[in-house]
Amino acid sequence: MKVGILGLPNAGKSSLFNALTRAGAQAANYPFTTVEPNVAIVSVPDERLDRVVETVRATPTVYETMEFHDIAGLVRGAHKGEGLGNRFLANIRETDALVHVVRAHSDAQVVHPEGRVDPLADVDTVETELLYADLEQAERRLEKVRREAKSLDRAKMAEEAWLRELVAALGEGRPARSVGVPEAAAGALGNLQPLTAKPVLYLANVGEGDPLEVPPALAQHAEAAGARSAAVSARIEAELSELDAEEATGMRAELGAGESGLATVIREAWQLLGLISFFTAGEGKEGRAWAIPRGTPARRAAGEIHTDIERGFVAAEVVGWEDLVAAGGYTEARERAKLRVEGRGYEVRDGDVITVRFTP
Numbered sequence: 001m002k003v004g005i006l007g008l009p010n011a012g013k014s015s016l017f018n019a020l021t022r023a024g025a026q027a028a029n030y031p032f033t034t035v036e037p038n039v040a041i042v043s044v045p046d047e048r049l050d051r052v053v054e055t056v057r058a059t060p061t062v063y064e065t066m067e068f069h070d071i072a073g074l075v076r077g078a079h080k081g082e083g084l085g086n087r088f089l090a091n092i093r094e095t096d097a098l099v100h101v102v103r104a105h106s107d108a109q110v111v112h113p114e115g116r117v118d119p120l121a122d123v124d125t126v127e128t129e130l131l132y133a134d135l136e137q138a139e140r141r142l143e144k145v146r147r148e149a150k151s152l153d154r155a156k157m158a159e160e161a162w163l164r165e166l167v168a169a170l171g172e173g174r175p176a177r178s179v180g181v182p183e184a185a186a187g188a189l190g191n192l193q194p195l196t197a198k199p200v201l202y203l204a205n206v207g208e209g210d211p212l213e214v215p216p217a218l219a220q221h222a223e224a225a226g227a228r229s230a231a232v233s234a235r236i237e238a239e240l241s242e243l244d245a246e247e248a249t250g251m252r253a254e255l256g257a258g259e260s261g262l263a264t265v266i267r268e269a270w271q272l273l274g275l276i277s278f279f280t281a282g283e284g285k286e287g288r289a290w291a292i293p294r295g296t297p298a299r300r301a302a303g304e305i306h307t308d309i310e311r312g313f314v315a316a317e318v319v320g321w322e323d324l325v326a327a328g329g330y331t332e333a334r335e336r337a338k339l340r341v342e343g344r345g346y347e348v349r350d351g352d353v354i355t356v357r358f359t360p
């Protein structure tokens, strides 16, 4: 699962990325600090798994992970190749979701590419570029598919119709996510990977000492788009991430910085992906989270663990994480009739703890 961090130059993307990963990507006070895409793998904290691991005395704990991609800032005209536009856009086309960092602090020391601080106008600049980029891509694809559709291939014809609708929508400033993909052209979205179809988290980068709040105009914009929003101080998080855990907690309290802003960012970004998790854990064995799309049947979920386990699947012993924790262990959960045996077609639920029985 890949998440791209985007925004205007100097919005605070690399500061956030550094904090997320301590990967040491350069954060400097001039545009285009990040020239090569920086990629980092981040663990997704999950308190439910922590409780399960504690209950069954599993070790070690293995969280789900996701990739963050830090990319160069986008400027007006990026779709035409201004700045590092084209490369930037190619780098985020392959991501599953976007974290859009929006500058909300007014530190005069930090240069703003447009010379003023206005979160909503910044979002507009970036989103206009994304729309143009999608429009160009969709028009090019439409040209190609139009030629291919002459063969009267059903899927191609459906894709052509979808692309026409898409081009019209983008031309009117509506994002690709507003245009449904017909079943007959199911693969079309994957071919095009429109930027404006990806789920977005708007992340307001607020000043040190400012309340951790999303500016109202930005919050409204997010809500109207059906997107999530959150606030963080990228600089504080970047500085805190360099301290050890104890020092950081002390500093956080002193600064009134609240819970780890990074945990919020990771959790919110994870939400964008629309996945659920199930857990596996055994005494003295690893306790682990596995991400699957909602609606995945037990046998296919077992395939996440290992293809052999999917192939030899016999049954799944399932207990909800809360029931397991409340009971105090598998044996007790079984005694309380909270542990069920489910077949291959069982639809795995968020937070299920599963032991797969299989024939090797």
Ligand SMILES: Nc1nc2c(ncn2[C@@H]2O[C@H](COP(=O)(O)OP(=O)(O)OP(=O)(O)O)[C@@H](O)[C@H]2O)c(=O)[nH]1
Binding pocket: 007, 008, 009, 010, 011, 012, 013, 014, 015, 016, 026, 027, 028, 029, 030, 031, 032, 033, 034, 071, 072, 073, 074, 105, 107, 110, 205, 206, 207, 208, 233, 234, 235, 236
């Ligand atoms: N005062 C203040 N400065 C910040 C904050 N976040 C980032 N900065 C500063 O803004 C400058 C740019 O930050 P970066 O994180 O490098 O910005 P970027 O979005 O990665 O920029 P590009 O890679 O050039 O697109 C650095 O000097 C940061 O220290 C913040 O919350 N408050």
Ligand SMILES: [Mg+2]
Binding pocket: 013, 014, 015, 026, 032, 033, 034, 071, 072, 073
């Ligand atoms: Mg950067």
